[in-house]
Amino acid sequence: xxxxxxxxxxxxxxxxxxxxxxxxxxxxxxxxxxxxxxxxxxxxxxxxxxxxxxxxxxxxxxxxxxxxxxxxxxxxxxxxxxxxxxxxxxxxxxxxxxxxxxxxxxxxxxxxxxxxxxxxxxxxxxxxxxxxxxxxxxxxxxxxxxxxxxxxxxxxxxxxxxxxxxxxxxxxxxxxxxxxxxxxxxxxxxxxxxxxxxxxxxxxxxxxxxxxx
Numbered sequence: 001x002x003x004x005x006x007x008x009x010x011x012x013x014x015x016x017x018x019x020x021x022x023x024x025x026x027x028x029x030x031x032x033x034x035x036x037x038x039x040x041x042x043x044x045x046x047x048x049x050x051x052x053x054x055x056x057x058x059x060x061x062x063x064x065x066x067x068x069x070x071x072x073x074x075x076x077x078x079x080x081x082x083x084x085x086x087x088x089x090x091x092x093x094x095x096x097x098x099x100x101x102x103x104x105x106x107x108x109x110x111x112x113x114x115x116x117x118x119x120x121x122x123x124x125x126x127x128x129x130x131x132x133x134x135x136x137x138x139x140x141x142x143x144x145x146x147x148x149x150x151x152x153x154x155x156x157x158x159x160x161x162x163x164x165x166x167x168x169x170x171x172x173x174x175x176x177x178x179x180x181x182x183x184x185x186x187x188x189x190x191x192x193x194x195x196x197x198x199x200x201x202x203x204x205x206x207x208x209x210x211x212x213x
Contacts, residue, residue: 012043071085084107095131162207164207
């Protein structure tokens with residue numbers, strides 16, 4: 001009866017106890033259904049093709065094809081899928097390389113459990129560049145210093161930027177602030193310019209690094 005509201009998830013990790021723990025967390029809510037579990041990269045590809053999930057929660061270090069290669073293959077097949085990467089690594093080069101190949105979110109394995117649920121829900125709704133503040137802190141050195149540009153942000157731009165940090169889409173931000181999506185898009189252009197960044201990930205990292213929100 002509730003299947004039309006479910007977020008269908010495939011969960012991939014080579015440790016059974018990790019999968020059990022994450023599955024338990026995800027299925028506590030009525031809106032998330034784990035439709036398959038995989039222990040290696042080859043199983044991930046087969047399950048995604050078979051079940052057509054909304055979100056793939058993907059451990060990056062797995063046997064028989066690691067998560068990076070899995071993401072590349074899925075993107076090459078133009079699979080309509082949102083991907084949340086789970087990893088023990090916070091090095092900025094590693095995190096950025098995953099966003100570049102197409103993941104939609106990135107969490108460290110030892111994050112607060114509820115954050116995994118929030119991340120799945122956010123990227124399932126179209127949120128982009130979702131990551132925790134700990135990952136943002138790891139990326140802090142990636143952006144060059146923009147001087148006093150950040151001080152020129154208006155209160156509205158700070159509001160929008162705060163919602164970007166939470167992984168909200170432009171449409172969700174518009175609904176939240178009761179403005180048009182076009183207004184949000186124009187605001188994002190101004191934010192990018194003032195912070196000297198070119199993407200939502202960079203804007204969110206800068207916001208966390210410099211305590212702008």
